[in-house]
Amino acid sequence: MFKKILIANRGEIAVRVIRACHEMGIAAVAVYSDVDRASLHVRKADEACPIGAAAASESYLNITKILDVAARSGADAIHPGYGFLSENPKFARACAEAGVKFIGPTAAAMEMMGSKTRARQAVEHADVPFVPGTSRGLDSLEQAEQAAAHIGYPILLKAAAGGGGKGMRLVQSPQDLRSALEAARSEAERSFGDGEIYIEKVIVSPRHIEMQILADEHGNIVYLGERECSLQRRHQKVIEEAPSPIVDADMRRRMGEVTVRVARAAGYTNAGTVEFLVDQDKHFYFLEMNTRLQVEHPVTELVTGLDLVHLQIRIADGERLPCTQDDIRIRGHAIECRIYAEDPDNNFFPSPGKITLLLAPSGPGIRRDSGMYEGWTVPMDYDPLLAKLIGYGTDRDQAIGRLTRALSEYFVGGIKTNISLFRRILRHPDFRAAKLDTGFLDRLLKETYGFSQTDPRTVEVAAIAAGMFAVLGPSAAAGERAMTNGSAGADSKVKSQWRNAARREALR
Numbered sequence: 352m353f354k355k356i357l358i359a360n361r362g363e364i365a366v367r368v369i370r371a372c373h374e375m376g377i378a379a380v381a382v383y384s385d386v387d388r389a390s391l392h393v394r395k396a397d398e399a400c401p402i403g404a405a406a407a408s409e410s411y412l413n414i415t416k417i418l419d420v421a422a423r424s425g426a427d428a429i430h431p432g433y434g435f436l437s438e439n440p441k442f443a444r445a446c447a448e449a450g451v452k453f454i455g456p457t458a459a460a461m462e463m464m465g466s467k468t469r470a471r472q473a474v475e476h477a478d479v480p481f482v483p484g485t486s487r488g489l490d491s492l493e494q495a496e497q498a499a500a501h502i503g504y505p506i507l508l509k510a511a512a513g514g515g516g517k518g519m520r521l522v523q524s525p526q527d528l529r530s531a532l533e534a535a536r537s538e539a540e541r542s543f544g545d546g547e548i549y550i551e552k553v554i555v556s557p558r559h560i561e562m563q564i565l566a567d568e569h570g571n572i573v574y575l576g577e578r579e580c581s582l583q584r585r586h587q588k589v590i591e592e593a594p595s596p597i598v599d600a601d602m603r604r605r606m607g608e609v610t611v612r613v614a615r616a617a618g619y620t621n622a623g624t625v626e627f628l629v630d631q632d633k634h635f636y637f638l639e640m641n642t643r644l645q646v647e648h649p650v651t652e653l654v655t656g657l658d659l660v661h662l663q664i665r666i667a668d669g670e671r672l673p674c675t676q677d678d679i680r681i682r683g684h685a686i687e688c689r690i691y692a693e694d695p696d697n698n699f700f701p702s703p704g705k706i707t708l709l710l711a712p713s714g715p716g717i718r719r720d721s722g723m724y725e726g727w728t729v730p731m732d733y734d735p736l737l738a739k740l741i742g743y744g745t746d747r748d749q750a751i752g753r754l755t756r757a758l759s760e761y762f763v764g765g766i767k768t769n770i771s772l773f774r775r776i777l778r779h780p781d782f783r784a785a786k787l788d789t790g791f792l793d794r795l796l797k798e799t800y801g802f803s804q805t806d807p808r809t810v811e812v813a814a815i816a817a818g819m820f821a822v823l824g825p826s827a828a829a830g831e832r833a834m835t836n837g838s839a840g841a842d843s844k845v846k847s848q849w850r851n852a853a854r855r856e857a858l859r
């Protein structure tokens with residue numbers, strides 16, 4: 352077994368992996384950026400090495416620096432966590448070349464699943480239902496028009512390199528296709544350095560349900576049941592649960608068997624997740640495969656009784672899976688809340704800063720995976736996920752009861768968090784009745800705030816207003832300054848307002 356594992360990550364997931372290492376008698380090496388010197392993962396590790404400036408490109412994304420720490424510390428394996436380098440095939444390959452075991456799938460499997468068109472091609476002959484559409488990138492507008500007409504409007508344009516909705520465009524009619532294709536292509540090019548776009552049929556009001564698998568390096572694959580992830584805000588998951596309230600034993604078996612076929616087609620090893628869209632008639636369609644340990648893995652751990660990080664490490668060490676599909680039982684119900692440093696009463700604005708008081712819940716059926724402590728300053732440089740609070744019970748009602756109770760015990764002082772939002776969600780009758788379509792959160796926010804905060808236009812209007820406010824000052828908000836009275840006059844006015852704004856900044 353490995354003697355020492357380097358964790359190429361930070362925050363709660365680094366702490367989660369360090370705990371697994373210690374449970375298995377393995378030493379854990381942390382890496383940290385300048386702003387993470389006092390972070391919890393650094394304190395919990397056996398060794399910690401600085402790797403550079405706060406910008407991820409200088410630290411947590413810097414392959415050379417991380418492999419240098421692995422060599423100097425004598426680590427024999429690297430766990431990438433999620434995000435950062437976790438799905439980067441170049442990193443997996445560089446680890447292999449450096450003689451350090453990457454705890455995850457092979458670079459080849461990652462490359463295949465990193466492109467949605469390649470993934471669709473790979474599963475085409477594996478008896479896997481996927482969303483109707485093209486499995487190759489679009490070469491021309493004419494080709495897009497033909498494919499879209501064949502599939503039938505409305506259609507979705509998606510980035511092959513995408514995920515999380517970036518580069519995604521809904522197209523209602525043929526005359527909108529040209530501009531949508533151009534917009535999708537340039538967004539994909541900017542976000543991923545890859546402008547490849549393909550077409551999918553639109554699934555109306557889908558649910559997002561994903562299936563966890565484990566695959567060893569000897570060809571054994573098991574599925575560990577599904578997670579319901581339909582509660583999202585701007586493509587960010589907010590609450591996840593296992594099992595899904597709409598999946599019965601038969602559907603679980605069918606989805607599981609499809610998932611195993613996807614993994615086999617990819618030559619997949621280690622832990623992975625296959626995402627499905629599920630339509631109103633409970634038909635499920637393969638969407639993509641995530642080649643990493645996911646944020647929401649704890650709900651699967653609680654309902655299967657398995658430790659996914661232990662198993663990842665054992666698989667990477669060449670062990671066989673300790674169980675077969677018949678050994679896997681789903682027992683009870685688990686629900687996870689993602690605790691973010693953001694203000695739900697202020698359009699989810701990030702809220703970094705010092706945690707002055709921390710009262711953390713515990714008790715029956717409560718698991719808390721956290722990267723924060725009292726006195727720690729949340730840096731503004733990374734994803735604002737602070738912790739995950741997971742409730743477990745024999746059934747969904749008990750899990751909700753325990754989670755509600757734990758949320759009422761939770762207090763984070765000094766910064767804003769979204770804990771209050773979860774209290775609202777968990778007492779909502781639709782949530783309690785498991786009516787979890789993807790519009791739920793939007794409706795809840797509308798009920799609370801009178802308008803939709805997930806409507807992208809709201810965000811654009813707010814950004815434009817903030818820009819005008821910053822340049823023109825508060826009087827602009829009252830509309831007392833006309834901008835149309837001659838271009839020279841308006842121009843000089845704007846210049847002096849710029850000067851005023853600069854003066855105000857200097858006097859702060």
Ligand code: MV4
Pocket residue numbers: 482507514515516551552553554555557558559580581583586628789
């Ligand atoms: C879709 C879809 C409808 N039809 N694909 C993809 C990225 C993910 N974050 C949202 N995605 C969607 N892909 C087809 N063919 C609708 C969504 C979608 C969604 C899916 C599940 C849960 C919440 C969602 C919110 C917006 C859009």
